[in-house]
Amino acid sequence: MRKEKSKFILLLFSVVDILLLIASFLLAKHLVFEGKIPHFVYYSSLILGWCIFWVLICLKYDLYEIPRILFSYKVLAKNVYALITFTFLSAGAIFFLTDYKFSRLFFTYSMLFFSFFVLLWRLFAFAKVKSYRKTGHSPSRILLVGMNENIATLINKIYLNPKYGFQIVGLYTDAIVSQGLESYYKGKLSEITTFLENNSVDEFIISLPYQQSKLINDLFRFADNNMMRVSVIPEFSEYLSQSFSIYYIENIPIMKLRSEPLKSLTNRILKRIFDVVFSLLIVILLFSWLFPIIALIIKFTSKGPVFFVQERTGKDDKAFKCFKFRSMTVNSVSDQLQATKNDARVTSFGAFMRKTSIDELPQVFNVLLNNMSLVGPRPHMLKHTAEYRVLVDKFMVRHFAKPGVTGWAQINGFRGETKYIKDMENRAAADIWYIENWSFFLDVKIVCSTAWSMFFKKDENAF
Template sequence: MIKRSKSSENLIFFQYALDILILTFLSLFFIKIQYLENFHKYLSISYLYTAHYKVLILFVVSWYFISVNVKLYIGSRFSGVIPIIKKNFYQILSFSIIVFAVSGFKSNELFSNKLSLKFITVLFILTTATKILLFYGIRYYRKLGGNNRKVVFVDENSNTYSFINLLTKKKHYGILNCGEFLFKVKIINKENKHKYIFKEFKNYIINNEIQTIFFSLNGQLPKETHEDLVYLAQKLHIEISFIPSEIYDSYSSLNLEYYDTYPILTFKKFPLDSFWNQFLKRIFDIIFSLFVIIFIISWLFPLIGLVILLDSGSPVFYLQKRVGLRGKVFNCFKFRTMKKSVDNNIKATVKGDIRITRFGKILRKTSLDEFPQFINVLIGNMSVVGPRPHMVIQDEHYNDIILKYSLRHYVKPGITGLAQSKGFRGEIATKEDIHKRVIADAYYVKNWSFLLDIIIIIRTFFNIISGDKKAF
C-alpha cells in the first residue's frame, strides 16, 4: 500500500466535509421551500432536521459510497480541471437517482420533480465551483513552495531531462527534485547528481523521506535494477513511476487482463472505439455543422466568394487531398488563399509564402479559410474537433520518421484540435514542431471526452477573437 502524505489525507477529508456541508445545507433549504409551497408554513431549520434527519443521513451515506465508486476525491497533482468536472458530473448524476427515489418513496413529497431538478442543478454548480476554486488554490500554494512532493530520478534515457525540465517549469505540480542517480556522473555537471549504488540509494531515500521514484526505462543501468527498485518501493511503501524511452511507448497503452490466474497484457481500447461515444460525437458534429452552415456560412460564403473573385479570380474553393480516419484520403474543402501552382498539393505553406494572395492572408489569419470544412463535417469525413488533417505527402513523410504518428488516424480529423488550441499550429520549421502536435494528438485520441471537445472549441473561439500569432 502506497503511503499518502498527511496533507493529502487532510485535503481529501476537507473536500468531503465541504461537500457534505453543501449537501446538508441545500437539502434543508429546498425542504423548507417545499413546505412553503405545500403548506405555506415557515418552519425552523431545527424542526426540519428533526423531521427529516433519516433522509439527510441517507443522502450523506449515499454521497460517500458514490464518491468511492466515482473516485471523486482521488486525483493526481498532474491532472487538469476537466477530470474534476467530469467526476463531479458523474457523482451528481448518480446521486440524482437517490434524490428522485427518496422523493417518490415518501408519503409526502420530499421535493417535487421541478424542485428536485433545481436542487440537483444548484448542488452540481456549488460543488463544482468549490472544487475548481480549491484546485487553483492548491496550484497557487504549490507555486509558492507548499505541498511539495519529494522525488528522485534513477537512470536516464532520451526523455528523462525533458520530463525533469517540464516539472521544473510547471511549479504548480509541486514536485521537488531531490536528486538524480545515474550509471555515470560527469564531474562538470555534478550538482544534484549521484552515482547509483543500491545500498547508498536506499539509505538516501529513507533519510530524505522520498515519496516517489522516477525510473527511466531502457537506460544505462543493468536490467536487474528494475526489479530491485520495484521490490524496494513495495517494501518501503513509496510510489514508483516509469519514464518510457519513447514518448509514444506502448507501456501507456497496455491493459492487464487475467485468463484464470494467468496475467496477459493487451492493448487498451480508446474512448472513441465505443459505439456510444462515436454516436454522441457524430450527433454533435451534425448539429454543430448545421448550425454554422445555416446561420453563418449561408451569408458569409457569398461575401467571401465575391472578394476572392475580385482579388485573384476563380476558383473560390480549393479541394486538397488530405489523410483522414484509418488513413483514408478525402477531399478537404477550403477557400482558395493561394495563387494557382503545381506545388500546392506537395509543398506545405511557410511563413511569408509568396503563393498566398492578399485576401488569402486575411482569411488565413482569421481562420475563415477553414469554414468550408463544415461541409466535410456534415458529409462525415471530418469532425468539428480532432487532429488536423495533413497533406498526403506530409503524412507519408511523418509516418516514416515519427513513432506512433499513425495513432492520430484512429479518430476523424478535425477543423480544430487540441494541438491547435494549445498554440501548436503554423509552419512546421523543426522536428520539435511536429513532435508537439503529435504528442497533443496522441493525448486526444487516448483521452477523448465530450467535455474535452467543448473545451477545445471554446479555446479555439477565443484564439480566433484574440488573433493567433502563428496563423499566416
C-alpha cells in the same frame, strides 16, 4: 499519521461538496420557484439522493485523492468527467424511476451551479495543498537507488521542487554522483541495507540494470516486510524515445508504447455527444443566418461554387470529402499545392475568411456526418499525407484519431503553410500529444481558445 490526514481530506471534501450541492439546490429553488418548491417530499428526496450519489461517484473516480505530483488540469478533467456522469445518470434516474415531473429548468440550474461551485472549490483546494506542501509540511520521504539520466531528471524537476512535497533522505549508487547531489549521497549499493535498518522512509525509487536483479528483489522483500512502498524506473526507459505503460496478462508484463484515452468507448461517446451538441448549436445559432450572407458574397465576388470539396485523409488513413467555403478562384492545382503567403489564387473575400477561419465553418457538417470531430489533428490533402508519411517520423500516428475542425497544434501556432519539414514535425508532435493526453476538459479548452482567436487574435500563419 498520514492515514489520519487522508481520512480528514476525505471528510472535508465530501462535506464541502455536499454543502455546495445543497447551496446549488437552494439557489435553483429560489430562481425557479421563488423560494417555495411545489412538492416538499419529492424535492427533499431528490437532494438527499443527489448527495449520496455524488459522494459515491467521487469515491468511484478517486476525486478525493490528491496526488503528490499534482497537475491541476488533469484533476479538473476528472472532475468535469464525474460531473457530466452525475448529470446524465441523475437525469436518467429521474426519468426512469419516478413518474413525478421535476422542473427541467430547476434541474438545469442545479447542475450548472453545482458544476461551477465544485470546479471553483477544487481549484482553491489544489492551490492550498500545493502551498501547504511547498512550506515543507507532510513531506514524502524517499530513498533513491541508482543513478542515471532518468533519476537525475526526476531529482531536478520533481523531487527538489518544493511544490511536490518530497524529501530526499538518501541516494545510493555505484555510479559517479554529479556535482550538486553530493549532499544526498549516502554510499554504494552494498551499503544500503544498513541504512534501511536504521532509518525510516516512505518509498524508495529504484533504477538499476537487470544485472542487479538480486539486489532489486532483496529491496522488494525488505519493503514488503517493513511497510515501505517501492517504485521502479525501468532502465530501458532511458533509451526508449517515447512514453509507455505496462499491463499484465496472466502475470506476464506487456509494454504498451502509447496511451490512447479515446480507445475507451465511454470517452468516445462523451466526445461524440460534445461534437453533435456543439455542432448543432453552431448550425442553429450561427450558420442559419450567416450561411446565406457568406454564400451571396462568394457568388458576387468570384466565379465558381460556394463550397470547396476536397478529399483529405481521415481516421485510420481513410479518405473523406472535406467541406470548406471556397476561398480561392477555381484552379487545377488545388489538390496539389497548399496556400502560401500572398497566394494569387486567394480571392479578396477569401483572404478575410482564411484570416478569421470562417472558411472552415462548413466542416461542422463533416462533424455531424461523423468523419470529423470538433477537435483533433487537422486533415491534410492526400498528396501531402503521402509525402509526409515518408519525410516525418511518426507522422501517421496522428491518424489514430478523427481529424478536427481545430486542434492542439492550431492553438499553439502550428498552422498554415509548412515551408520546412520542421514545421510539419512540430505539428505532428502536437497532434500526437493531443491523442495521448485527450480529455473532455482539453477539448473544451481548445474550442474556447479557437473561438477567442477567431474574434480577438490575429494569426500571422493564417492565409
